[in-house]
Amino acid sequence: MASASLPVAGAQQLGSPKRQPGVSGTVKATLVPYGYLTPTMVLLVVLMVIPIVMVIGYSLMDNVIMKKNPQFVAFKHYSDILTSESFWNAVSNTLFFTGVSVIAHLIIGLAFAMMLNTGLLGNRTKAIFRTIYVLPWLFTVAIIAVLWRLLLEPNGVVNYVLMASGLAGTQVEWLSQPETALFAVTFINIWSGYPFYMTSLLAGLQGIPADYYEAAQVDGASPWQRFVSITLPQLKPIIISMALLDFIWTTQQFALIWMTTGGGPLGSTEMLSTFTYKLAFSKYQFGAASAAAVIVLVISMILAFFYVRAQKARD
C-alpha cells in the first residue's frame, strides 16, 4: 500500500507542466485522495450525517414540521413510546416475523443449495433447477405483495386448493383476520427471501474440498455425520454473516407489510417500520415518529456491530 503514496515527483513535473508552480509534489500528493473522495464525502454528509442529526433533533422537539415553533421536550417522546403498548406489540411482531423468516430462509436455502450441489445429477439439470429457484429474487417487493394478495384472496387459488384437498373447510381470509395475518406475511417473506441464501450457500458448498468428504467416507461416516461434522462447520461463517444481514434487513421490511396488510388487522402485523411510518405520515406526529426512528436506528446499529464483528472473524 505504501508505494502509492510515493509518487515519482520528477516524472509528475515532467508530465504535467501546467500544474500551478509553488505547490510542492508531496502536498499535492496528500491532497489527491481527498479530491477523489470529495463527491462521496459530500453525499455522505448530506444524505447521512445531516439527516441523522436532524432526526435526533426532531425526536427531542414536540412536533416538528407541522408546527412553526416547535418546543424542546427532551426525552418525552422516548418515554411515551417505550411505555406504549402498541410499540411493544410492534417489537414482538417484528421479532416473530424476523426470527421465523431468518430460520426458514436458512433451512430452505440450505436444502435447495445441497440438492443443487449433488453429484448425482447432470450440470444441465441442475442449471435449470437453479434458474427456477432464483425466480422469487427477480421480483420487487411491491410485485410480491400484490401477487400473494391475489393468491391469498378468500376466493383465490390457495383457498381453492386447500378446500379441494380437504385441508380447509371454509375460505380463510389469510391477510384480514388477526389470527392468520402475521403467519401469512411471514410466509410471503420466506418465499421472497430464500434465493439470496441459496446462491451464497451454494457458492460456499462448492468451495468445500471434495477430499474432506472422501476421507469421511473412508472412515465410514454416515451422510448425516458428514453433514454435521463437515458441511455445517465449513459453512458456519457464511451462515452467521448471512443470518445477521438478513436479520438487519428483515427488521427493516416495510413495503411487504404496507402493501399486504398495512400493519393490520388490529395491529396484528404492525412492525417497527409501519409503526414509525404511521406516526409520521398518517398521524403527522413527526416528533414522536423521529423518536421511534432513532430507536430503530439504535437496534440496527447493535445488529450491525455484531455483523461487522462476524465479518472480521471471517477474514
Next chain:
Amino acid sequence: MSRAQRRRFARIAILIGLVIGALYAALPVLWMLSSSFKQNTDIFASPPQLIPSNPTLEAYTAIFTDPVKVRFFLNSYFVSLSVTVLTLLVAVLAAYALSRYEFPFKRVLNMVIVSVQAVPPITLLIPYFGLIMFLGLYNSYPGLILTYMVFTLPYAIIMMTGYFNTLPRELDEAVKVDGGSSWTALWRILVPISVPGLVSVGIYTFMIAWNEYLFALTLTKTPDMRTVPIGIQLLMGQHSYEWNQMMSMSILGCIPILLLFLFFQRYFIGGMTAGAVKN
C-alpha cells in the same frame, strides 16, 4: 441394496425433492403470468385455470394505451439508470482513492461507509422528508435520484474498492512513470479493465433503484412522478381491483431484471452475493 441401486434411489429422491422445490418457487410466478392473460372477470373463476380459457392481451393493452401507466415505467427507467450512472461515477473515484492511497482517517471513512449500509430507510425517511422539502426537491426526479444513492453508494464503493485491489499496482505505476497523472491511470487503464466489476455493481445498483418503494411512496406525490412499484399499488386503490392489470404490470415490471439476469447471470450472482467479484 447394491451400490448402483442405492445411487439410483438417491437420484430419484433428489429429483423429487428438486421438483417439489421448483413448484414452491415457480407456481406463484406461473399464476402471475397466467392471470396477466385473463380477463378480470376470469381471475377468480372456479375451478382455477392455470391456462386461461379465454386468453387475452387486454391487460397489457390497457397498460400500453394509458399514458399515465406508461409514465410509471418511463419514470422507473429514468430514475434507475440515472442512479446507476451517478453511483458508478462517484464510486469509481472513491474506490480508486481507497484502493491506491494511504491517508489519515481512511479507516474511519471505511467504517462509516460500511455502517451506512445498516442505517434503516425508515430512520432516514423523516429527515429526508424535511430536507427534500427544504431543498425544493419534493415530487421531483432529483429528489429520488439523490436519496437512492444513499442505498447504492456504500455497496458500490466497497465492491469497486475490492475489485481495484485485485488489479496489480504496476498498471497505474507504469502510467505515472510514463508521465501520466493518477487521473489518466484511473480512466485509461483501470476503468477499462474493470468492466466485469462495473457490470456487477451496476446491476446491483439498478435493481435497488428499480425496486425501491418507501422513498418513492413518500417523496413523490403526483401520478406523473410515480415509479412502477407505486404504480402497481395505485391500481389497487380503486373500487374494484384490476387484478389482471396488476399482474401484467408486474410482469412488465420484472422484465428489466429478468433480462439482466439472463444475459449477465455470472455478474448478477457475483454482484448479489457480497465479496464474490473476482475475475
